Amino acid sequence: MRPLKLNCYGDDVAKWQQFLIDAGFKPGTADGSFGPATEAATIAFQKKRGLTADGVVGNETFGKAMTLGFKPLPEHDDEPADTSTSVVTTIAGVKVNKLGDGSAVFYTAGMMIDADGAYRAYHPGNKGLDYLANGGKPGNWWALVTDNGRPSGEPIVQGPNDPAPGFYISTTSLEDANFNRKDPRRYVDSETIPYIVLPGGKLGGAKLGDLALLINLETKTQVKAIVADAGPPKKLGEASIATAAALLGPGKGNPKNGGTERKIIRYIVFSGSGDGRPKTAVEIVARVDGLLHALSKEQVIAVCG
Numbered sequence: 001m002r003p004l005k006l007n008c009y010g011d012d013v014a015k016w017q018q019f020l021i022d023a024g025f026k027p028g029t030a031d032g033s034f035g036p037a038t039e040a041a042t043i044a045f046q047k048k049r050g051l052t053a054d055g056v057v058g059n060e061t062f063g064k065a066m067t068l069g070f071k072p073l074p075e076h077d078d079e080p081a082d083t084s085t086s087v088v089t090t091i092a093g094v095k096v097n098k099l100g101d102g103s104a105v106f107y108t109a110g111m112m113i114d115a116d117g118a119y120r121a122y123h124p125g126n127k128g129l130d131y132l133a134n135g136g137k138p139g140n141w142w143a144l145v146t147d148n149g150r151p152s153g154e155p156i157v158q159g160p161n162d163p164a165p166g167f168y169i170s171t172t173s174l175e176d177a178n179f180n181r182k183d184p185r186r187y188v189d190s191e192t193i194p195y196i197v198l199p200g201g202k203l204g205g206a207k208l209g210d211l212a213l214l215i216n217l218e219t220k221t222q223v224k225a226i227v228a229d230a231g232p233p234k235k236l237g238e239a240s241i242a243t244a245a246a247l248l249g250p251g252k253g254n255p256k257n258g259g260t261e262r263k264i265i266r267y268i269v270f271s272g273s274g275d276g277r278p279k280t281a282v283e284i285v286a287r288v289d290g291l292l293h294a295l296s297k298e299q300v301i302a303v304c305g
Helices: 011-022 036-048 059-067 241-248 281-294 297-304
Strands: 085-091 094-099 104-114 195-199 211-216 222-231 238-240 260-270
Touching: 011 036, 011 281, 036 059, 094 297, 104 241, 104 297, 195 241, 195 260, 211 241, 211 281, 222 238, 222 241, 222 281, 238 241, 260 297
Parallel strands: 104 238, 195 222
Antiparallel strands: 085 094, 094 104, 104 260, 195 238, 211 222, 211 260
């Protein structure tokens, strides 16, 4: 069993949370997210049982819990994992595969750069990170916030209190409802958040908000990301500035001339892993780590190539 601690995610976390709830502690809901409330409840449990009260569920804490009826999830070796794969579709010559149990879809493609959501993505004078034409045109602004909330409206320019005064507000399909639609922070920042784009926002069971792992098959560099934007139905292999810079090098993150046409990037998307809300870079890493832990070694080999 892996140790459970702050910022861990997964079914094993939910199992631990439910144990704490049944034992009379208050970790919050059993949502599989090891947050501050779960850490506090764990410390309370450890103190009550005379354990090291560090908020980490390790062997000592697991052992005591098991004497009280806690039953951990079975280890991968306890039951055979489904390592079968199948092709679910082909887009732009790229075959999209899926694990037999539906937990992940994966494909190998090049990488185009999506600047959408970046605070400096588009500028009225075409001085943004990307060409203004990629944000739309008068009467049809598909990637910008407008005054009437429709593509036909006038694009809104960021004010002095916004992240990039003078630039337009660029949108992503994944949004943070805690912010007003005219607030640039409502959308996923392409410059700082690793994200990928799926055709129409979904693919083989995966959808907006789901988590992903990307691997440069040549350099073996890995990036953990979130599905944050929807693209054309016949286009596959697109990611944020932050994703491209991390996988291909800083110069390759330029929306105007970066990316690669070479099919050297493995995209692995964990179907149903998201909750439809944006995540911080730290949360994305923690969630993907938990999802990888839930796969068997054989499944990891199957999806990672």
